Amino acid sequence: ISKLCTCWAVEVKVLKLTFSYKITENNYKELQETLEYEHKILIQ
Numbered sequence: 001i002s003k004l005c006t007c008w009a010v011e012v013k014v015l016k017l018t019f020s021y022k023i024t025e026n027n028y029k030e031l032q033e034t035l036e037y038e039h040k041i042l043i044q
Contacts (some may be wrong), residue, residue, distance in 0.1 A: 003041055010038045 017023070019030040 003044065007038060008039050010034060010041065014038060 012033065013034050017027055017034065020027060023031075
């Protein structure tokens, strides 16, 4: 259950970054890192 909650929290962050009005290079890097982290959680 802990991993599921973590995954949902990461997903919320991904969606927030994806649908933000303005995306900067830093936001893009943060999105990439967050997606990589989510991927690691999902394959465990």
